[in-house]
Amino acid sequence: EPEVTQTPSHQVTQMGQEVILRCVPISNHLYFYWYRQILGQKVEFLVSFYNNEISEKSEIFDDQFSVERPDGSNFTLKIRSTKLEDSAMYFCASSGNRDSGETQYFGPGTRLLVL
Amino acid sequence: AQSVTQLDSHVSVSEGTPVLLRCNYSSSYSPSLFWYVQHPNKGLQLLLKYTSAATLVKGINGFEAEFKKSETSFHLTKPSAHMSDAAEYFCVVSGWQGGKLIFGQGTELSVKP
Numbered sequence: 615e616p617e618v619t620q621t622p623s624h625q626v627t628q629m630g631q632e633v634i635l636r637c638v639p640i641s642n643h644l645y646f647y648w649y650r651q652i653l654g655q656k657v658e659f660l661v662s663f664y665n666n667e668i669s670e671k672s673e674i675f676d677d678q679f680s681v682e683r684p685d686g687s688n689f690t691l692k693i694r695s696t697k698l699e700d701s702a703m704y705f706c707a708s709s710g711n712r713d714s715g716e717t718q719y720f721g722p723g724t725r726l727l728v729l
Numbered sequence: 730a731q732s733v734t735q736l737d738s739h740v741s742v743s744e745g746t747p748v749l750l751r752c753n754y755s756s757s758y759s760p761s762l763f764w765y766v767q768h769p770n771k772g773l774q775l776l777l778k779y780t781s782a783a784t785l786v787k788g789i790n791g792f793e794a795e796f797k798k799s800e801t802s803f804h805l806t807k808p809s810a811h812m813s814d815a816a817e818y819f820c821v822v823s824g825w826q827g828g829k830l831i832f833g834q835g836t837e838l839s840v841k842p
Contacts, residue, residue: 617772618772623770645828647828647829647830649830649832655834656832656833656834656835657773657819657832657835658832659829659830659831662828662829669828670824670828670829672829705772705773707773712828715761715778715780715781715823716823717763717775717778718830719772719775720765720772720773720774721772722770722771722772723772
């Protein structure tokens with residue numbers, strides 16, 4: 615069964631450093647998403663991406679964040695200058711379309727720790 | 730605005746007994762609702778979803794949920810818990826035009842032998 619994969623599974627970085635989180639969505643999916651979960655808090659939507667551009671973003675997704683689909687398979691989230699509060703689990707998801715009832719398929723997550 | 734409240738942060742049951750995980754939602758339109766499960770070190774896996782068809786929805790591994798508009802609830806049930814059901818469960822509502830998902834806080838289910 616096709617699945618979403620994410621690398622790395624864990625990332626430790628120093629405050630102020632740039633990090634890139636990588637995701638490989640399901641191959642025939644067209645819509646891609648990033649979510650995050652700070653420890654002890656809800657899973658929060660960050661951004662959705664379609665046709666090589668952002669279709670929706672949350673207030674959390676400020677200028678520090680960017681997303682890219684650099685080739686036909688990868689989908690990346692870049693945090694330019696990490697802060698302590700960026701420490702969280704980051705989930706990538708993909709779907710075939712963005713209808714209200716469409717299932718989003720999630721990856722296993724990348725746990726980011728900013729020191 | 731849409732929101733989801735999971736009424737229990739932790740539920741503990743004995744193996745073979747029923748499971749009830751409670752979820753209430755708030756939405757200004759007819760929502761699509763989902764239950765996802767997360768086992769340790771695994772991604773979020775869809776258990777079931779409601780998309781305005783039958784109000785009683787059956788999912789994988791014997792789980793089901795009933796959409797009750799009058800009570801704005803979408804509780805998850807299973808008649809008989811199995812040890813492998815121990816995990817974190819998330820009740821989720823879709824945004825108005827699809828796209829982003831809005832998550833509840835999660836309920837951790839423990840299953841005792």
